[in-house]
Amino acid sequence: MSDLRWVAVCELDDLVPQRGVAALLEGRQIALFRVMPEDEVLAIANRDPFSEANVLARGIVGSVGDTVVVASPMYKQHFDLRAGRSIEHPDVAVDTFRTRVCRGVVEIGLRW
Numbered sequence: 001m002s003d004l005r006w007v008a009v010c011e012l013d014d015l016v017p018q019r020g021v022a023a024l025l026e027g028r029q030i031a032l033f034r035v036m037p038e039d040e041v042l043a044i045a046n047r048d049p050f051s052e053a054n055v056l057a058r059g060i061v062g063s064v065g066d067t068v069v070v071a072s073p074m075y076k077q078h079f080d081l082r083a084g085r086s087i088e089h090p091d092v093a094v095d096t097f098r099t100r101v102c103r104g105v106v107e108i109g110l111r112w
Ligand code: FES
Pocket: 100, 101, 102, 103
């Protein structure tokens, strides 16, 4: 079992609703999204496995059925922001990260 460590990233108010932003955390690029209407922060790896470009933070947030997704700006594959899976290619997934908002500060859970 690996331990979860919470790392502060930014203020919740720094994030624009329904938009993504990239953060560099200990050498890893992470894409954060502030998702409405729950006003929740979801985090996945920023790297698009299809194009191998670090671009997912710049994708468009939307939904496929009940699933909150981001569409890659490269080839438009959709990724489930909670599970990381590609909607079109469920065998392909990006890493997901736990998040929490602690006194207005967004924190990401990293594993050793
Ligand atoms: S985790 Fe910090 S106030 Fe709850």
